[in-house]
Amino acid sequence: MAKQKVSPVSVDGAGFLTHVAYDSVVFGFSEGQLKILLMEYHNTGLIALPGGFIRTDEDLDEAVRLGLEDRTGITNIYLEQFHTFGNKSRHKPEILQKILEANGIHAPKEHWMLQRFISVAYYALVDISTVSLQPDALSDSCTWYEINRLPKLILDHATVIEKALKTLRFNLDNKIKDSNLLPEKFTMKDLQKVYEAILGEELRRTSFQRKMLAGRILKRHDKLYSGEAHKAPFIYSFHK
Amino acid sequence: MAKQKVSPVSVDGAGFLTHVAYDSVVFGFSEGQLKILLMEYHNTGLIALPGGFIRTDEDLDEAVRLGLEDRTGITNIYLEQFHTFGNKSRHKPEILQKILEANGIHAPKEHWMLQRFISVAYYALVDISTVSLQPDALSDSCTWYEINRLPKLILDHATVIEKALKTLRFNLDNKIKDSNLLPEKFTMKDLQKVYEAILGEELRRTSFQRKMLAGRILKRHDKLYSGEAHKAPFIYSFHK
DNA sequence: GATTATTGTCTCTTTGTGAGACAATAATAA
DNA sequence: TTATTATTGTCTCACAAAGAGACAATAATC
Numbered sequence: 322m323a324k325q326k327v328s329p330v331s332v333d334g335a336g337f338l339t340h341v342a343y344d345s346v347v348f349g350f351s352e353g354q355l356k357i358l359l360m361e362y363h364n365t366g367l368i369a370l371p372g373g374f375i376r377t378d379e380d381l382d383e384a385v386r387l388g389l390e391d392r393t394g395i396t397n398i399y400l401e402q403f404h405t406f407g408n409k410s411r412h413k414p415e416i417l418q419k420i421l422e423a424n425g426i427h428a429p430k431e432h433w434m435l436q437r438f439i440s441v442a443y444y445a446l447v448d449i450s451t452v453s454l455q456p457d458a459l460s461d462s463c464t465w466y467e468i469n470r471l472p473k474l475i476l477d478h479a480t481v482i483e484k485a486l487k488t489l490r491f492n493l494d495n496k497i498k499d500s501n502l503l504p505e506k507f508t509m510k511d512l513q514k515v516y517e518a519i520l521g522e523e524l525r526r527t528s529f530q531r532k533m534l535a536g537r538i539l540k541r542h543d544k545l546y547s548g549e550a551h552k553a554p555f556i557y558s559f560h561k
Numbered sequence: 562m563a564k565q566k567v568s569p570v571s572v573d574g575a576g577f578l579t580h581v582a583y584d585s586v587v588f589g590f591s592e593g594q595l596k597i598l599l600m601e602y603h604n605t606g607l608i609a610l611p612g613g614f615i616r617t618d619e620d621l622d623e624a625v626r627l628g629l630e631d632r633t634g635i636t637n638i639y640l641e642q643f644h645t646f647g648n649k650s651r652h653k654p655e656i657l658q659k660i661l662e663a664n665g666i667h668a669p670k671e672h673w674m675l676q677r678f679i680s681v682a683y684y685a686l687v688d689i690s691t692v693s694l695q696p697d698a699l700s701d702s703c704t705w706y707e708i709n710r711l712p713k714l715i716l717d718h719a720t721v722i723e724k725a726l727k728t729l730r731f732n733l734d735n736k737i738k739d740s741n742l743l744p745e746k747f748t749m750k751d752l753q754k755v756y757e758a759i760l761g762e763e764l765r766r767t768s769f770q771r772k773m774l775a776g777r778i779l780k781r782h783d784k785l786y787s788g789e790a791h792k793a794p795f796i797y798s799f800h801k
Numbered sequence: 802g803a804t805t806a807t808t809g810t811c812t813c814t815t816t817g818t819g820a821g822a823c824a825a826t827a828a829t830a831a
Numbered sequence: 832t833t834a835t836t837a838t839t840g841t842c843t844c845a846c847a848a849a850g851a852g853a854c855a856a857t858a859a860t861c
Binding site: 338339340341375377378379380381382402404405406407408409410437439441 | 578579580581615617618619620621622642644645646647648649650677679681
């Protein structure tokens with residue numbers, strides 16, 4: 322359950338799969354910090370992960386990809402499903418009700434959006450600098466938050482983020498190549514900064530460099546003359 | 562979508578979360594072979610993973626655990642969610658219809674069991690020797706199949722199994738301790754056989770032994786005098 | 802007491818990584 | 832032009848983990 326364009330809806334889930342929703346944890350990186358994209362519902366002060374519902378004629382992956390592209394504006398997002406949350410304690414219809422009310426929608430108790438949801442959670446890795454944020458009708462803001470300065474979130478969204486980060490850390494070596502966390506070209510230091518932000522710890526420069534070069538992930542390009550008073554670093558990109 | 566006790570049901574999903582199901586890939590080990598538990602629906606010849614639906618008052622994990630305990634008879638199963646399958650191409654109402662018909666249930670087109678499902682998949686690791694199989698009303702058999710001799714399965718269940726095995730292989734070192742694949746006490750060779758069956762490759766005996774002893778997973782007990790003409794192996798159990 | 806199959810442990814090698822040394826720059830200051 | 836400074840690319844040494852094989856120590860049989 323979360324944020325998506327929803328036209329005034331009928332009591333049954335016409336067009337949507339009832340009892341199923343998705344949430345997405347969008348990781349971005351800028352200023353040496355790992356960040357997460359969060360939405361705020363207007364007139365409520367409630368903050369949540371971007372998410373939505375699945376149309377009856379959409380694949381699950383497709384629904385998540387499209388919903389997210391609507392918001393971030395980028396195509397070719399790296400997206401990965403990591404867990405499905407299905408505790409009955411997640412069901413808090415009063416919160417949904419509050420959001421709907423704030424938007425002038427008076428839904429009866431039986432309304433499908435007020436019923437219990439199983440939520441399939443995905444994480445995404447995007448290059449913040451290439452994204453233009455566009456909040457939708459239900460939300461009044463759409464903001465990057467530093468991973469260690471998150472606001473209070475609705476439902477179990479804090480838990481969802483925690484699990485997303487755990488999964489990302491565990492799989493980082495395999496995922497970094499397909500991630501969109503860095504621009505096309507970057508230095509070894511840039512790459513190391515991303516690793517450090519995600520892992521939440523500092524890494525040895527030399528070991529890191531050796532490890533990265535050992536894998537056949539990186540393609541080396543010209544040097545980058547940044548104008549600073551020291552040796553110029555090589556530029557790299559990921560092999561396709 | 563799959564096999565579970567289902568009383569003749571109303572058109573809406575009264576008591577169940579519509580559009581949501583679970584499937585479980587139950588791994589077992591015997592005779593040096595990794596096996597999987599499959600169900601056959603009577604009068605149809607259709608073979609499927611054991612699965613079922615989630616009641617509106619059950620946690621997702623709870624529903625899977627209880628459903629599986631019904632079938633295998635063991636408590637304390639090791640269970641882990643690994644993926645949620647949500648392609649729209651999974652929706653094949655004619656198969657469900659066939660199963661219902663074979664059980665004398667004539668469901669109208671709008672029946673909730675004939676609608677599209679998102680299926681949350683779990684895998685379980687059980688010790689075959691401690692399990693007593695009890696097929697339910699809808700199925701006429703409930704059988705262990707060797708992992709590399711699987712029959713034709715309904716829907717995308719072959720894909721589900723493949724992904725389960727991949728996940729299990731990737732996480733084996735972390736999961737083996739909590740698994741129920743072996744009896745309480747076992748030899749190093751027994752343990753190696755399990756690894757080999759799961760990974761699908763042979764392992765070096767000495768390296769394997771060293772690695773297992775290096776981790777603090779195993780407790781060593783007396784020797785096992787099997788009556789065979791060679792040195793007696795130690796017996797081990799997992800530390801709790 | 803010799804034979805046979807298997808087990809527990811040891812050594813040698815290779816690979817990966819932590820930790821640090823050091824020469825090679827690219828701009829700036831003298 | 833030369834020295835200074837910060838940073839980068841690479842090298843060495845130490846150590847841990849894993850592949851590969853050697854070998855002595857059994858438990859039953861011949």
